[in-house]
Amino acid sequence: MAPRPSAPRPQPIAMVAKRIIPCLDVADGRVVKGVNFVGLRDAGDPVELACLYSASGADELVFLDIAASHQGRATLVDLVRRTAEAVTIPFTVGGGISSVEGITELLRAGADKISLNSAAVRDPQLVSRGAERFGCQCIVVAIDARRRPSLEIDGNGPDGKRAEAKAAGWDVYVKGGRENTGLDAVAWARQVVALGAGEILLTSMDGDGTQAGYDLALTRAVAEAVAVPVIASGGAGCIDHIAEALAPGPEGGSASAALLASLLHDRVLTVEQIKTDLLGRGLNLRPLEIMKKSQPL
Amino acid sequence: MSRIGLIDYGMGNLHSVQRALQRLDAEVQPVRCAADMVACDGLVLPGVGAFDPAMERLESGELAAAIRGWCENDGALLGICLGLQLLFEASDEGQRSGLGLLRGKVRALPRRPGYPIPHMGWEPLIAATASPLLPAGCPEAWMYFVHSYAAEPSDPSCNTALVQFADAAVTAAVWQGAIGACQFHPEKSGQAGTDLLQRWLRWLAKRQPHQGGKQQQ
Numbered sequence: 001m002a003p004r005p006s007a008p009r010p011q012p013i014a015m016v017a018k019r020i021i022p023c024l025d026v027a028d029g030r031v032v033k034g035v036n037f038v039g040l041r042d043a044g045d046p047v048e049l050a051c052l053y054s055a056s057g058a059d060e061l062v063f064l065d066i067a068a069s070h071q072g073r074a075t076l077v078d079l080v081r082r083t084a085e086a087v088t089i090p091f092t093v094g095g096g097i098s099s100v101e102g103i104t105e106l107l108r109a110g111a112d113k114i115s116l117n118s119a120a121v122r123d124p125q126l127v128s129r130g131a132e133r134f135g136c137q138c139i140v141v142a143i144d145a146r147r148r149p150s151l152e153i154d155g156n157g158p159d160g161k162r163a164e165a166k167a168a169g170w171d172v173y174v175k176g177g178r179e180n181t182g183l184d185a186v187a188w189a190r191q192v193v194a195l196g197a198g199e200i201l202l203t204s205m206d207g208d209g210t211q212a213g214y215d216l217a218l219t220r221a222v223a224e225a226v227a228v229p230v231i232a233s234g235g236a237g238c239i240d241h242i243a244e245a246l247a248p249g250p251e252g253g254s255a256s257a258a259l260l261a262s263l264l265h266d267r268v269l270t271v272e273q274i275k276t277d278l279l280g281r282g283l284n285l286r287p288l289e290i291m292k293k294s295q296p297l
Numbered sequence: 298m299s300r301i302g303l304i305d306y307g308m309g310n311l312h313s314v315q316r317a318l319q320r321l322d323a324e325v326q327p328v329r330c331a332a333d334m335v336a337c338d339g340l341v342l343p344g345v346g347a348f349d350p351a352m353e354r355l356e357s358g359e360l361a362a363a364i365r366g367w368c369e370n371d372g373a374l375l376g377i378c379l380g381l382q383l384l385f386e387a388s389d390e391g392q393r394s395g396l397g398l399l400r401g402k403v404r405a406l407p408r409r410p411g412y413p414i415p416h417m418g419w420e421p422l423i424a425a426t427a428s429p430l431l432p433a434g435c436p437e438a439w440m441y442f443v444h445s446y447a448a449e450p451s452d453p454s455c456n457t458a459l460v461q462f463a464d465a466a467v468t469a470a471v472w473q474g475a476i477g478a479c480q481f482h483p484e485k486s487g488q489a490g491t492d493l494l495q496r497w498l499r500w501l502a503k504r505q506p507h508q509g510g511k512q513q514q
Contacts, residue, residue, distance in 0.1 A: 015411055016462075017418050017439075054487070059419055085316050090441055090485045110312040112443075112485065135346035135379075137415045137443045198415050198443075229413040248411055256413055286419035286439045 017284045018246045019059035019257035020274055022264050024049060027067035029075035047082045054089050056271040057288045061091040068096025077109045084110020092140055103130050115201055117142040118174040121181050124195055131196025141197040144177055145170035145185035145218055146205040170218050177205045186225045193226045200230045207235025214245040219253030229256035236263050239277045246283060299501050302328035302337035306354040309343040317484035321495050331363035339501045340367060344379030349391035351379055361396060368398050368476060373501055376478030384478055385448050398476055400451035409463040415445045420460045428457035428472030429500035430493055438489040440481035447480060
């Protein structure tokens with residue numbers, strides 16, 4: 001009998017390892033927000049930045065083409081190709097992708113996953129066509145959600161609370177947060193997963209840019225509503241916020257991964273600092289030292 | 298330098314696998330038919346997507362038969378992700394028969410609260426039977442997984458690595474004869490994945506020449 005393990009090895013906390021995912025906003029092949037790292041030859045080159053984040057322990061990367069112009073598409077495909085050549089961790093590409101042809105082009109160029117946002121709202125079947133063709137694991141649906149204004153509540157309840165609870169929820173926005181679709185974020189998440197989305201990239205428009213913390217109620221509501229992984233985005237200001245978003249249970253966000261942008265780009269924190277701290281709290285993450293060590297042959 | 302045939306049947310991110318092998322100085326050529334295999338030292342069967350469409354594409358041409366012939370002739374083959382699952386006899390995911398090069402079936406991952414499916418992310422490998430992919434004494438390696446199904450080999454000793462998912466340790470990598478396969482993506486697993494591909498390429502280079510496909514001539 002060949003030697004085989006009789007029991008699984010102990011794990012820090014019995015759950016799937018959480019992921020830390022830097023997000024790069026790009027337009028016309030360049031990083032949009034000023035990233036001023038020491039040692040970068042070209043601070044605006046997304047590929048060089050991707051390599052840096054990968055080397056510092058990022059588990060995945062996300063590129064969002066915020067210009068998503070017609071002319072910019074060829075540049076984006078080129079960027080994806082160059083990234084795939086240089087980086088050995090998975091990366092997702094999103095922004096203005098609205099057809100199976102568009103998905104095909106970017107996957108063939110080397111992207112691992114495609115993120116659909118407005119196009120999925122316009123044409124939900126795009127999600128199922130993409131998932132049927134390429135598998136659900138490479139179709140991410142990005143949901144930009146904003147807490148519904150509680151103005152329309154009747155306030156009939158004696159304390160007004162029950163009425164508020166009934167009205168509580170989040171609307172799905174498109175076009176960079178300018179247009180309210182009227183869709184409920186939790187119901188929409190359920191719908192796209194039923195159509196074949198393999199992952200939800202959930203951004204709180206209320207939290208985005210505030211650094212006041214992720215919208216934990218939103219993250220938890222969506223994570224509990226769907227079976228696929230949820231990436232929390234929008235509002236991270238410190239490591240505590242990331243830990244909260246990833247924590248299971250009624251206090252946490254139950255997210256599978258945390259998306260980070262300005263916190264990293266502005267060098268408030270590094271991926272190393274975040275992972276070291278979270279590992280110290282007992283969270284299950286890919287450790288840094290293993291990653292750096294090259295295996296002997 | 299080994300010449301690797303990358304099986305191109307329209308079901309995968311060939312680019313990433315190709316670049317990963319080229320970074321390790323392998324020569325990579327696409328394989329779309331049996332004739333393309335002739336000059337190869339080893340084949341890689343990549344693949345993302347669903348089981349049935351993948352088998353349909355392999356069977357609709359001559360590729361499925363050519364791959365079976367290659368393996369019957371002791372040719373080296375490395376399956377990746379869906380490419381691992383296709384090596385088995387059948388899958389919970391579909392109706393079609395698999396390539397049947399390894400005995401066993403592919404099962405859906407267990408559904409447990411708090412364990413999202415697809416299982417997506419980095420996990421440490423649990424060593425099983427030592428193989429050229431994972432020789433005894435390998436340090437702990439974290440690899441990138443994206444899957445909703447996992448193989449259950451009839452002969453568990455062909456598992457060379459397992460991965461913990463919820464309350465089960467499921468197949469992460471297999472090895473039998475000259476056939477190896479990974480459920481994870483070595484081409485997306487940073488240094489640990491690069492090291493694994495390098496071990497496969499070195500094992501391949503040490504094999505006697507004119508084995509496998511070359512012998513068919």
